[in-house]
Amino acid sequence: xxxxxxxxxxxxxxxxxxxxxxxxxxxxxxxxxxxxxxxxxxxxxxxxxxxxxxxxxxxxxxxxxxxxxxxxxxxxxxxxxxxxxxxxxxxxxxxxxxxxxxxxxxxxxxxxxxxxxxxxxxxxxxxxxxxxxxxxxxxxxxxxxxxxxxxxxxxxxxxxxxxxxxxxxxxxxxxxxxxxxxxxxxxxxxxxxxxxxxxxxxxxxxxxxxxxxxxxxxxxxxxxxxxxxxxxxxxxxxxxxxxxxxxxxxxxxxxxxxxxxxxxxxxxxxxxxxxxxxxxxxxxxxxxxxxxxxxxxxxxxxxxxxxxxxxxxxxxxxxxxxxxxxxxxxxxxxxxxxxxxxxxxxxxxxxxxxxxxxxxxxxxxxxxxxxxxxxxxxxxxxxxxxxxxxxxxxxxxxxxxxxxxxxxxxxxxxxxxxxxxxxxxxxxxxxxxxxxxxxxxxxxxxxxxxxxxx
Numbered sequence: 001x002x003x004x005x006x007x008x009x010x011x012x013x014x015x016x017x018x019x020x021x022x023x024x025x026x027x028x029x030x031x032x033x034x035x036x037x038x039x040x041x042x043x044x045x046x047x048x049x050x051x052x053x054x055x056x057x058x059x060x061x062x063x064x065x066x067x068x069x070x071x072x073x074x075x076x077x078x079x080x081x082x083x084x085x086x087x088x089x090x091x092x093x094x095x096x097x098x099x100x101x102x103x104x105x106x107x108x109x110x111x112x113x114x115x116x117x118x119x120x121x122x123x124x125x126x127x128x129x130x131x132x133x134x135x136x137x138x139x140x141x142x143x144x145x146x147x148x149x150x151x152x153x154x155x156x157x158x159x160x161x162x163x164x165x166x167x168x169x170x171x172x173x174x175x176x177x178x179x180x181x182x183x184x185x186x187x188x189x190x191x192x193x194x195x196x197x198x199x200x201x202x203x204x205x206x207x208x209x210x211x212x213x214x215x216x217x218x219x220x221x222x223x224x225x226x227x228x229x230x231x232x233x234x235x236x237x238x239x240x241x242x243x244x245x246x247x248x249x250x251x252x253x254x255x256x257x258x259x260x261x262x263x264x265x266x267x268x269x270x271x272x273x274x275x276x277x278x279x280x281x282x283x284x285x286x287x288x289x290x291x292x293x294x295x296x297x298x299x300x301x302x303x304x305x306x307x308x309x310x311x312x313x314x315x316x317x318x319x320x321x322x323x324x325x326x327x328x329x330x331x332x333x334x335x336x337x338x339x340x341x342x343x344x345x346x347x348x349x350x351x352x353x354x355x356x357x358x359x360x361x362x363x364x365x366x367x368x369x370x371x372x373x374x375x376x377x378x379x380x381x382x383x384x385x386x387x388x389x390x391x392x393x394x395x396x397x398x399x400x401x402x403x404x405x406x407x408x409x410x411x412x413x414x415x416x417x418x419x420x421x422x423x424x425x426x427x428x429x430x431x432x433x434x435x436x437x438x439x440x441x442x443x444x445x446x447x448x449x450x451x452x453x454x
Contacts, residue, residue, distance in 0.1 A: 004038065006031040006402070006448060007055045010064030013429045014072055014396035015383040018318065021375045023425045024396065028052070029070075031402045035204060035448025040398055067410035067418070069432065072394050073133025073403035073446060074338040075385025077298035078239075078277040078327025081137045081149055081162075082107045082116070084123035087331040095245050095307045098332075100174065107140045107165075108177040116145040120152050123330070127158065128452045130337045131405040131441050134159040134385065134393055136239060136275060136298070136327070138212060141165050141179050143188040143195075150196045154203035157451035159403070161389065163212025163239055164192040166227060172217040179223075186226040193234050205401070205447035206391070208237055215241035216252050216263060228268025237389065238269050239298075242276035246309045249281040261286035261295075270295040275388055277327060280304060280312040287320045296323035296388030299380060301344040303329035311352040314345070314380075315370050325385030326377070338381045339436055345377040374433050406443040407432055414439035 008029040016022035028051055030039040041048050055061040064070065083103060090102045110116045127135055135153075139146035139162055146164035153160025166189060168179040179185035189211065196209035211231040213219045219227075231238045242260040243249045249260065256263045261282060264270050272294035279297045282290070290297065299314055318324060326341050327333075333341065349372045355365025386394030393401050409416040409428070414437045418428055432440070444452035 004030040004055075004060070005033045005035075006060050006062065007051065008062045008064070008070065009052075010068060010070050011425065012070035012396050013378075013432075015375075015379040015394075018379045018384065019373070019376055021378060021426065021429060023429070025425060029396065029402070031448045033448075035402050035446075037396065037398050037400050037402055040396070064406065065408070067408060068442065069407045069409070069428070070396065071131070071405050071407055071432070072382040072396055073405055073444065074131050074381045075134045075325055075389065075394050076127065076132045076328050076338055077136045077275050077296070077325040077385055077388055078300050078329045079123070079127070079135050079137050080330055080332070081120055081123050082110050082140050083331035084126070084336075085109075085119050087336070088334045089331075091306045091332075091334060094247070096247055098307070104174055104177045110140040110142050110145040113145060113148060116142070116148055117152070120149045121156075123336075124152050124156050124158055124160070126336050128156065128444055129438050129441065129454070130339070131444060132158075132336075132338060133403040133405075133444060133446045134161070134389070134391070136161045136210065136237075136389070138163055138165055138214070138239070141167055141177065141185075143192050146192055147195045147199070150199045150207050150209070154199050154207050157205055157446050157449055159205045159207070159393070159446060161208040161210050161237055162196060163210035164189055166213045166223055167218040168223045169218050169220050182220055182222045182226070185223050186230065189227065190230055193230065193236060204449065209234070210237040210239050211269075212238075213240045213269065215244070215248060216255070216260060217248060221267075224264075224267040224269065231271065232268060236273065238271060238274040240264065240269065240276055242279045243281040243286070244278035244308055245280070259283060259286050261289050265289060265293065273390055275325070277329065278304060278308055278312070279317075280308045280310045282317065284320070287317050287322050290317075291321040294323070296325060298327035298388070299324055299345060300327040300329035300333055301341055301348045302335055303327075303332035305344065305348065307332050311348050313352065313367060313370055314349060315372055323384065323388045324380055325388040326380040337438070339433065342374070342377040342381050342433055345380065346372060346374055374430055378433055402445055402448045404445050405441050406445075407436060407440050408442040409440065411439050416440070
């Protein structure tokens with residue numbers, strides 16, 4: 001019989017489809033040396049008992065205790081790593097003022113590598129403790145500090161996709177925090193890509209460079225064009241902000257006479273490996289272009305409540321075939337937990353469908369068919385994120401990475417109300433998604449390696 005590096009026995013929840021959760025009761029998950037799920041065995045399969053007999057007394061056999069469950073690790077599609085230093089502050093002012101008064105001054109401090117190391121080590125550890133196994137990071141304009149973030153992801157075992165931010169437009173960026181000039185922005189980005197590819201050679205889980213124009217207002221046309229060319233040259237992931245707020249959306253229309261999506265596409269920045277954050281104001285044509293190019297949306301429900309001036313019609317965009325995942329948007333979103341963002345995604349969708357203005361008649365108050373369920377929001381945080389990044393992650397299926405969080409519902413300080421031994425497993429899943437706290441995350445594994453234990 002084939003030898004496996006690890007075997008886990010337990011009940012798991014994974015997305016069967018964007019709308020349906022698959023319950024794998026008492027399954028065996030057989031992990032190979034590469035940290036990939038090589039075989040999933042149900043109790044009804046013929047080799048289930050023989051695998052148990054061979055492995056159950058071995059050190060690499062992991063039997064979950066009563067009240068413990070397996071979830072895929074979360075995929076966070078939008079994290080401003082340096083903004084961890086300002087999380088939870090100044091969320092009551094407009095986006096433009098927030099950036100210039102708080103965010104840019106904080107990010108400018110990352111020219112100091114000691115300061116950068118302190119913040120970046122903490123944010124990566126915090127996300128791991130919250131069950132985030134893959135994160136798509138904006139760093140800052142500083143090449144060295146951005147490479148440092150990739151190195152920290154590699155060392156801590158998190159699958160990190162890291163971008164050195166480009167901001168070269170003097171009309172929309174402060175003098176104390178921008179790239180020296182366009183040529184420097186592009187050469188630093190190329191050197192950053194090459195450096196991160198070297199870092200990736202020692203990261204089993206994968207670390208990836210990301211082409212990162214902050215958003216159209218912060219970049220010149222020449223920079224946007226050059227970044228599109230670099231993305232094509234290195235087949236790199238791309239990330240930016242797209243049609244986030246009334247101000248940002250209006251700025252691009254005034255500058256280019258078109259929406260963000262078509263402007264970004266003109267510069268070669270919409271592609272299969274592109275993820276655009278927010279996208280609240282996409283038109284039907286914009287959404288069609290996203291679907292056509294394979295560009296994904298990073299839905300940031302907590303952040304959107306503060307800065308996006310609207311609720312994004314997620315259900316509508318999914319119907320149009322757009323790939324969508326979930327993002328925390330630290331620190332526009334105050335919480336590092338995708339559990340919190342899953343919950344807010346459901347609540348925001350319900351508010352969009354039901355409407356928020358009680359002065360209007362009920363049938364005129366909302367947007368029909370806008371709600372999503374907790375099962376659908378879970379998909380966004382896991383499989384949807386993996387699909388958005390074009391990586392084999394986010395599902396508990398064969399040939400997918402063993403990226404998981406072990407949830408313990410019996411923690412004394414974070415007890416989940418499960419009193420009936422015969423309670424339906426889907427009901428337990430819902431309780432986990434709505435009530436779990438970091439204390440409930442007993443272990444986190446990435447690419448077959450344990451990276452966090454509580």
